[in-house]
């Protein structure tokens with residue numbers, strides 16, 4: 001007998017996105033220095049050229065490249081030395097044919113010059129004569145005005161998670177503050193009479209709370225904010241009070257444990273007790289994570305994550321990450337690679353199966369080897385590099401085939 005009304009992962013995701021299609025996390029303006037990993041809420045169009053002037057990429061002499069043509073070690077070209085450009089200052093001189101001006105790395109190229117010859121390739125004969133030993137091509141050792149970023153260019157798309165290199169680009173444009181999506185606010189509730197926090201020595205029969213720590217970390221990685229974290233016993237009233245308060249101060253409530261159909265599994269009953277849609281997914285054809293719950297209460301999203309530590313992490317990735325990525329429209333590539341299967345593995349018919357693997361390099365090739373363990377064993381994930389998704393209609397994995405590995 002099946003207590004769950006199983007849906008596929010795709011059906012569950014579609015339903016969830018349809019129910020919460022009007023979810024809006026809002027935006028805020030924050031200082032650039034604090035924006036690492038935040039999600040840009042408006043595309044950045046450059047109002048400037050970077051650089052604003054032609055710059056030298058080396059210490060050397062600005063010249064007309066045509067003057068160097070034919071120059072060699074044995075037949076140097078003679079140029080007249082016209083002084084120097086000072087770092088950070090406007091180059092007021094103009095170069096004519098037959099002339100050279102000293103320019104430091106990053107210095108402004110004087111008008112008329114179109115290349116910079118490195119000091120290693122010249123010889124200063126006296127204060128006014130320079131010998132050139134190498135031919136240069138047009139634009140050599142110069143970054144032209146707007147070469148890096150052009151005025152009017154769309155430089156970073158809305159929905160991008162800001163990396164250190166993006167922050168550098170934004171700094172080059174002088175943007176001291178930027179518009180980002182507000183961090184989704186999460187409340188984590190770990191349920192179970194057996195659960196104690198990690199600062200308590202567990203009596204026999206009790207276990208330490210793993211899930212709220214791994215979920216906390218997943219939320220941080222995702223760019224969310226944890227506004228509360230608590231452990232609640234398997235008691236309908238206590239859990240309802242806790243969820244009630246959590247819904248008032250967060251965007252998303254995660255309830256770990258109590259998702260199954262045991263006599264002390266109250267998660268779905270609690271979600272159904274609020275005015276609203278209540279539970280609309282209870283049971284997904286996925287392994288691990290079958291008892292997954294998705295519901296709505298007081299207008300907020302509530303996820304009932306299976307208590308087994310591996311299942312709670314996988315379900316967070318499959319549903320909660322998907323929820324955030326789609327509703328905020330985050331443009332991010334999935335962190336994955338490919339590897340040759342080093343093993344045969346049967347699938348669980350009708351269920352999307354997540355098989356943990358370790359990646360090994362052998363004779364210049366990348367292989368994936370399985371890591372086995374039960375979903376109640378948290379070390380299974382930290383021993384693994386990633387997982388393979390076996391689709392419900394597949395028979396399994398065949399040794400020798402190449403597959404995507406989703407990195408953890």
Ligand SMILES: Nc1nc2c(c(=O)[nH]1)N[C@H]1C(S)=C(S)[C@@H](COP(=O)(O)OP(=O)(O)OC[C@H]3O[C@@H](n4cnc5c(N)ncnc54)[C@H](O)[C@@H]3O)O[C@H]1N2
Nearest residue numbers: 190209210211212257258259260265291305306307308311
């Ligand atoms: N009759 C059935 N029993 C179970 C089914 C089923 O289909 N029929 N599904 C199994 C599967 S699959 C899973 S997964 C679990 C999910 O159970 P719950 O979500 O109700 O979780 P609990 O029973 O509360 O806990 C399961 C397991 O995980 C441990 N746990 C719970 N919370 C934490 C935590 N925060 N940190 C570390 N470990 C935690 C808990 O002690 C249990 O060992 O149901 C199966 N049963």
Ligand code: MOO
Nearest residue numbers: 288289290311375
């Ligand atoms: O499929 Mo349950 O979610 O771990 O064992």
